[in-house]
Amino acid sequence: MTTRLPGSVRQHLAALRALLMLTVLAGILYPLVIFGIGQLVFPAQANGSLLRVNGGVVGSSLLGQAFVDAQGNPVPQWFQPRPSAASDPSTKNDPGYNPLFSGPSNLGPSNPDLIKSIDARRAAVAVFDGMSPQRVPPDAVTASGSGLDPDISPAYAEEQINRVAKARGLDPDVVRALVAAHVQGRILGILGEPRVNVVELNAALARLG
Numbered sequence: 001m002t003t004r005l006p007g008s009v010r011q012h013l014a015a016l017r018a019l020l021m022l023t024v025l026a027g028i029l030y031p032l033v034i035f036g037i038g039q040l041v042f043p044a045q046a047n048g049s050l051l052r053v054n055g056g057v058v059g060s061s062l063l064g065q066a067f068v069d070a071q072g073n074p075v076p077q078w079f080q081p082r083p084s085a086a087s088d089p090s091t092k093n094d095p096g097y098n099p100l101f102s103g104p105s106n107l108g109p110s111n112p113d114l115i116k117s118i119d120a121r122r123a124a125v126a127v128f129d130g131m132s133p134q135r136v137p138p139d140a141v142t143a144s145g146s147g148l149d150p151d152i153s154p155a156y157a158e159e160q161i162n163r164v165a166k167a168r169g170l171d172p173d174v175v176r177a178l179v180a181a182h183v184q185g186r187i188l189g190i191l192g193e194p195r196v197n198v199v200e201l202n203a204a205l206a207r208l209g
Contacts, residue, residue: 048060048062049061049062051203053207054207058203059199059203061150061197061199061200063097063099064084064150064151065081066084066096067079067198071093072093072094072095076163076164077164077167077168078202079157079202079205080128080140080160081149081150081198082140082143082144082149082152083096083121083140083143084097084098085104085105085143085147086098086099086103086147086148087147088101089101096147097147097148101147102146103145103146104143104145104147118141118142121140122140125140125141128163129162129163131159137156139152139156140152140156150200151184151195151196152195152196153195154195154196157179157182157183157198158179161176164205170208175205178201178204178205178208179196179201181204182197183195183196
């Protein structure tokens, strides 16, 4: 005589079999297939778009970083990124670009604190790069929405060429050619604006010596 399991037990066993099957397919096989495709077709992107100088990892081309000294002051030998609001409020002189605090300042364009900080940044950038405040590009004084954007405008990169060349003892034309080689056009020719990835540019500058 065949003994049939109760209906509720059969339903639970069927659900368990479905769970095990889906776990193997969606939790093991699918991730392994996608991982393999990524490693074969897009190995650099799949591994974080890491940048290396002299064999060591110096950052990712996807994430901006600050080029400052221990006191949080910008270092003249490097191209500087745009300001970042992604900073740890509990850390003094945190220059931003902290992935744990990614986000904008949330201050509106008419906010007096934002206007004051923009004016202060414009004056500081003008002194640092040796030019009039009127020539300072907007992205030199405003942060991106994420606070982690590695890109600046070609105009801001151009503004910094003489300062970087002087600090490194290089011919400005050599640095200018390096900047020109790192200008990226609009995506698909229509989306966004021309830009320069500061992290990639500084990595190339480090390789230059």
